[in-house]
Amino acid sequence: MNQEQSIVILTLWNNVAESEGGVIDENDEDFPIIRASGLAVSPHYGGSLGSTLSTVILVNPQIPEAENLKNWRQKNLKLITEAVSAKDHFTHSDSFLDVPTNKICAIADVVADNRVDKFLVRVQAMVTDPDQKFFYMSCEKCFSGVDADFDYPYTCTSCKEFTHAKPREKILFSIFDGSGSLDVTAFGKHSTELTGMSASTCMELYNEGAPFPLESINQSLSGQHYIMKIRKMERYMGDSMHHQYVVLNMLLHKAMDNLGCSTAITDATLSVSKELFPPGT
Template sequence: MTSVATMSAAQIVEGQTTTPTKMGLSKRVYPILSLNPYQGNWTIKVRVTSKSPLRTFKNARGDGNVFNVELTDEDGTQIQATMFKDAADKFYDVLQLDKVYYISKGSLRMANKQYATVKNDYEMTLNANSEVTEAVDEASSFKLPSTTYSFTKISELGQHISAKRFVDVLGVVQSVGPLTTVNRKTNNDEIPKRDVVLLDQSQQTVVLTLWNNTAEKEGAALADIASESPILMAKGLRLSDFQGVSLSSTMNTMVLINPSIPDANDLRAWYEQDGKTASSTPAGASLPGGTNQSRSSFTDRAVLSEITEPSVGEGKPVYFNVRAYISFIKPDQAMWYIACQTCNRKLVEESTSSYWCEGCQKHSETCSRRYIMQAKLLDFSGEAWVSAFNEQAESLLGVSADNLSEMRSQAGEDNQYEKAVRKAMWQPRVYRISAAQTEYMGEKRQRLTVRTVVPVDWVAESKNLLAKMVKA
């Protein structure tokens, strides 16, 4: 390869270099930083530092395949390139992770920063007429080292939620959930998903939700070796404040199992020596929306009239602590659903003793019941309907959904079912509530959900009121 130092002045123009290809022809190589949408012909020499799975899509303009790659040049500048339909079919097997290529005849446009996984004002699209040539002879001399990542510690994820940024995470797999599906709101299509719990040296855990092909392919591979506590590397994950903090894969996410990189080796050594027996906590437990019971019940304290304002919860869920009473529970509501004992997904009842689980794809002769309870809360400022799911409803009622179902079926003069329901009412409690806006049939609605329930600590309440009086 001709070095820049031996090139003539005519060969070095505004950061461009003329480099021979393996075919013996010369190409003027441009740095990624110099590219813009108004530029004519250009060629870049880049290493593939990330590659997403091949995915299928359907929209009003048709259907086909699509995938993304992240390309990095010798200056360390990155750009995301996307290939649709014919281009995806043509280049998916050609573009391989960690290899070096000459790429030309692509187009650029302004990047959608909401979905971009690299820092660049532009993003690239390659079509079926684009040219991709592997730089076999130059891979070893390419300045950029083999793929590098900037991993975010699980304990630090909460710091970046508001920034709406994508993150790279490396963790030991603690558990792999079953493959389930959710229905897309727009067309009711079923979308595969699978939850994976990760742990790292910060001794905190986080739930990573894998979607679509990643849930089916890489998720299945993880499930097969989950007992071995594999190392999972995931690049380009979306952060969410669900349960305080959580992660989700996107169509641009790259997932590698047991990668051969120094960081993974260090994580494995820590896990084998200390991590297996070390205590851990969920990363979101101390954040808004988390489930840490030790959180001060005065954090985000509000009254019901403040929560039920129409604009509360628009954009993203907000969380409050409310001291209130349950004033009413509908006695005739569907307070539970029949659930799979493995994945908690709703079962299809085939007969009185046979059930089918779509998530586990198997029949079962047993089931459990899980709460989906509606209740009305009341405080001095007003009232509000809230939803309480299994753990929270069980805490309120003091009995499991299975036991309450049995009480309901045996209702007689001594109606234990009604007694259990009435017992949950008019008890002072502090509720951790999330408020979110949903849309149904074109109409926006506010949804209030109970996240945690704790008894009222009257000593602490008194001290809090006294402190407020002193400040006043």
């Protein structure tokens, strides 16, 4: 919450969730002050933040800005507590919350069930294809793919808008649980949440012929469990039909145990409630 009483959601992923997130959890009742940089911005909940591989977080840093926030926090402690408890920041619609968490499916059931096209799964993830580009060129307005060079001006055939070709994150990776595995695709912020890399960075690596840091990414993913909402789609190649799977939303599973932690980000003078699911979802 900033001094205008606006709340922003902060999601911590992978190693940051384990390390700095653990420190924040230990001090959550005191609404600790944090300083964060290298965050990704998401439109969810009317605007939210998430960690990346380049995120740096300091908890209760000894800097003048933190002292100012501590004074403000002390004077407005009741207001902050009431705002976090009210959970009004969850009034923004989010399709991920449409599916109750008790409806988690095994991957084997996802493969076998053709009655519905959306599933909630609890899985681990691994990137197995090192030859992919990890981005694609797209319309900067509707994200439809286009075979064009960076910044090429054109009229999009999908949205009919005049636009420029821009890189967008895309990753093919494997998810697995005790029942089986699937190859799924994630786009945009969900790809960034897994790799910690923007589309521009991926494009630069590809253009330079530099190797993608697959080993470090898989090391970061190792042992992590995610709740993912995925869509099952039919695709035809000639007379043959096969299924493709796309990530609609995802959440680090450990974060579900950390509801109700309120923190503050001094870079934006924000007090952030690190909550991802409202009660009953």
